[in-house]
Amino acid sequence: MSKPKVLIIGSGGVGAISALSLTTTNKSEVTLVVRSDYDLIDKQGFSINSCTYGELKNWKPHHIARSVKDAQTQYGPFDYILLTTKNIPDGPITCEEIIQPAIKTGNEVIILLQNGLGIENPMVEAFPGHIVLSGVSLIGSTYIDGHVRNPGRDHVFLGDFKPESERLPGSAEKIEEFISIYQTPDNKNTIVLDTNVQKRRWEKLIYNSVFNVISALVELDNCRTQMTVQNDELIRPAMYEVIAIAKSEGIECDESLVDKYIHIGDGLFYVPSMGIDAHKGQLIELETILGNPMRIAKKNNVSTPILSTLYPLLKLVQFRLKEKRGMFTIDKNDFQGNSDVYPKVFAEKYGKH
Amino acid sequence: MSKPKVLIIGSGGVGAISALSLTTTNKSEVTLVVRSDYDLIDKQGFSINSCTYGELKNWKPHHIARSVKDAQTQYGPFDYILLTTKNIPDGPITCEEIIQPAIKTGNEVIILLQNGLGIENPMVEAFPGHIVLSGVSLIGSTYIDGHVRNPGRDHVFLGDFKPESERLPGSAEKIEEFISIYQTPDNKNTIVLDTNVQKRRWEKLIYNSVFNVISALVELDNCRTQMTVQNDELIRPAMYEVIAIAKSEGIECDESLVDKYIHIGDGLFYVPSMGIDAHKGQLIELETILGNPMRIAKKNNVSTPILSTLYPLLKLVQFRLKEKRGMFTIDKNDFQGNSDVYPKVFAEKYGKH
Numbered sequence: 232m233s234k235p236k237v238l239i240i241g242s243g244g245v246g247a248i249s250a251l252s253l254t255t256t257n258k259s260e261v262t263l264v265v266r267s268d269y270d271l272i273d274k275q276g277f278s279i280n281s282c283t284y285g286e287l288k289n290w291k292p293h294h295i296a297r298s299v300k301d302a303q304t305q306y307g308p309f310d311y312i313l314l315t316t317k318n319i320p321d322g323p324i325t326c327e328e329i330i331q332p333a334i335k336t337g338n339e340v341i342i343l344l345q346n347g348l349g350i351e352n353p354m355v356e357a358f359p360g361h362i363v364l365s366g367v368s369l370i371g372s373t374y375i376d377g378h379v380r381n382p383g384r385d386h387v388f389l390g391d392f393k394p395e396s397e398r399l400p401g402s403a404e405k406i407e408e409f410i411s412i413y414q415t416p417d418n419k420n421t422i423v424l425d426t427n428v429q430k431r432r433w434e435k436l437i438y439n440s441v442f443n444v445i446s447a448l449v450e451l452d453n454c455r456t457q458m459t460v461q462n463d464e465l466i467r468p469a470m471y472e473v474i475a476i477a478k479s480e481g482i483e484c485d486e487s488l489v490d491k492y493i494h495i496g497d498g499l500f501y502v503p504s505m506g507i508d509a510h511k512g513q514l515i516e517l518e519t520i521l522g523n524p525m526r527i528a529k530k531n532n533v534s535t536p537i538l539s540t541l542y543p544l545l546k547l548v549q550f551r552l553k554e555k556r557g558m559f560t561i562d563k564n565d566f567q568g569n570s571d572v573y574p575k576v577f578a579e580k581y582g583k584h
Numbered sequence: 585m586s587k588p589k590v591l592i593i594g595s596g597g598v599g600a601i602s603a604l605s606l607t608t609t610n611k612s613e614v615t616l617v618v619r620s621d622y623d624l625i626d627k628q629g630f631s632i633n634s635c636t637y638g639e640l641k642n643w644k645p646h647h648i649a650r651s652v653k654d655a656q657t658q659y660g661p662f663d664y665i666l667l668t669t670k671n672i673p674d675g676p677i678t679c680e681e682i683i684q685p686a687i688k689t690g691n692e693v694i695i696l697l698q699n700g701l702g703i704e705n706p707m708v709e710a711f712p713g714h715i716v717l718s719g720v721s722l723i724g725s726t727y728i729d730g731h732v733r734n735p736g737r738d739h740v741f742l743g744d745f746k747p748e749s750e751r752l753p754g755s756a757e758k759i760e761e762f763i764s765i766y767q768t769p770d771n772k773n774t775i776v777l778d779t780n781v782q783k784r785r786w787e788k789l790i791y792n793s794v795f796n797v798i799s800a801l802v803e804l805d806n807c808r809t810q811m812t813v814q815n816d817e818l819i820r821p822a823m824y825e826v827i828a829i830a831k832s833e834g835i836e837c838d839e840s841l842v843d844k845y846i847h848i849g850d851g852l853f854y855v856p857s858m859g860i861d862a863h864k865g866q867l868i869e870l871e872t873i874l875g876n877p878m879r880i881a882k883k884n885n886v887s888t889p890i891l892s893t894l895y896p897l898l899k900l901v902q903f904r905l906k907e908k909r910g911m912f913t914i915d916k917n918d919f920q921g922n923s924d925v926y927p928k929v930f931a932e933k934y935g936k937h
Contacts, residue, residue, distance in 0.1 A: 449901055547802035568850065
């Protein structure tokens with residue numbers, strides 16, 4: 232039997248190391264889509280500095296492609312589509328639109344190795360019949376201009392996000408197969424089955440919905456934030472709000488994670504990815520990190536005084552980023568009447584943004 | 585009897601028009617302290633475009649001075665010290681330190697024509713025995729590089745902020761005198777006695793503690809904010825929190841101001857001053873606009889879920905601005921341990937900031 236074919240979409244810190252893991256085990260044929268930096272990577276490959284894989288120069292997976300469409304034409308069809316891009320449903324292109332050109336046989340297994348909540352259902356709705364798996368990565372890895380800095384070991388939790396009774400046939404076997412082609416024999420990485428991957432997502436949100444969100448607003452690293460505002464004044468109670476929302480869905484997060492996450496960056500002066508994105512003028516993963524949890528809080532009547540203030544503020548930041556990126560151009564004439572109707576006017580005249 | 589001498593400290597939009605009002609009536613001898621732009625104003629005066637005073641070129645009051653000390657030496661002592669600077673008690677110099685060089689006879693009347701709450705007591709403590717008056721300006725006026733744009737009529741409410749029983753002798757007469765030298769005969773401006781000027785301050789905070797604060801965080805004009813976030817989602821409930829804090833102090837604000845302020849900028853795409861300051865890298869009037877109200881809310885156990893989230897976020901913005909202005913330089917070695925103690929370490933090693 233021939234090796235399974237894996238398409239990885241997203242060549243940032245997570246995607247590059249996933250490609251490296253899969254290429255290292257060599258139990259699959261790996262195609263990596265490299266969009267903006269295709270020419271750079273095509274010419275000189277990745278330069279990688281990894282805590283587990285060491286120093287690599289001019290490294291490439293089996294194949295790279297400039298677009299999902301090119302990948303499909305040249306190296307498809309694929310058995311697995313591993314999505315490691317940011318998930319910004321309010322951005323110029325949704326994740327469903329991104330993978331569309333790679334859907335060919337109807338048997339592609341879609342793996343969402345992305346942050347945030349509520350990302351699986353839109354994919355299931357767009358591609359019914361496909362097995363959609365949910366992955367949570369705990370890696371520390373950043374990509375800049377061809378260079379991957381990977382100080383935190385690649386650690387993936389993989390599972391079917393649906394309750395057992397609703398899972399498609401073959402789901403368990405596909406998880407098992409993907410784990411077997413991804414896990415390196417010498418434990419350079421770890422990939423394990425997670426039977427409750429939604430809980431894992433909520434637990435990661437305890438960090439992301441608080442530290443990421445605050446950094447996008449104030450553009451400080453976590454240590455500077457923590458020297459200005461007592462952990463108990465803002466960060467800790469906000470984290471407990473995330474736990475309360477999860478609980479309203481029947482998910483009991485490990486509360487010891489609050490202290491763990493509060494102190495995980497002590498002394499490191501680390502800027503969360505959302506803070507970096509906002510600073511660089513990139514759109515932020517607002518709706519999957521904060522918007523979807525807030526909609527659940529509202530549905531279940533959970534009191535979230537801090538997050539309910541952070542969310543509209545972050546919507547304003549996202550608005551500013553979108554406008555600066557030219558996603559819309561405000562005509563002041565459209566906003567001369569009563570400001571109560573501005574959101575309606577905006578939605579009608581400027582589309583989904 | 586010779587004319588009273590007035591020293592105006594702060595030559596921004598408010599101070600320049602105050603100087604113009606006083607010089608126009610010509611019932612006092614006016615000295616204006618112009619700090620950073622002294623050479624410019626000394627050479628060519630102010631260029632003023634005013635809704636009531638019209639177009640003026642090369643305009644100057646009776647005297648200008650480069651510093652409070654120079655003003656005192658050359659044109660003092662003064663009967664009135666009118667302070668129109670920003671009030672930033674956590675900045676490099678407090679308002680008490682600013683006016684210190686102008687205190688000579690012990691009879692100077694100090695008038696605080698500034699925004700915010702809790703600004704009078706520090707002045708009374710620094711200069712006991714001096715009459716301290718409190719002024720609220722409703723002017724629309726901005727100063728940039730020698731040019732004053734004054735689209736909103738000069739309207740001042742002036743009063744003694746203390747309860748009647750605690751007022752110093754002569755306070756009422758001084759208010760009356762200042763009004764008489766400030767009010768133009770042809771009603772180009774309006775200055776009136778306000779017997780409850782604290783209420784007026786709280787009412788102005790309904791706007792400033794919300795719109796100013798949000799703009800400093802997200803750097804958008806109010807209309808853009810209002811097209812992204814429903815007025816009822818953030819702005820209106822935040823304004824009601826200000827009203828609730830005032831009420832806990834026995835001050836009943838006019839609640840119709842909420843709607844008035846929400847719609848006062850409809851169609852104008854106006855950026856509040858705090859948003860402009862933050863954008864320009866200037867320190868913001870955080871403690872007088874939001875910090876002091878929050879301390880009252882805490883003392884009186886008022887529930888302020890939105891403002892209690894905004895306040896720490898704004899402290900982070902102020903921190904960022906202070907660091908960028910070189911008010912301190914963080915040594916990362918000081919912040920390597922448990923982040924719970926970072927605020928204490930910061931306070932001890934980096935002083936009051």
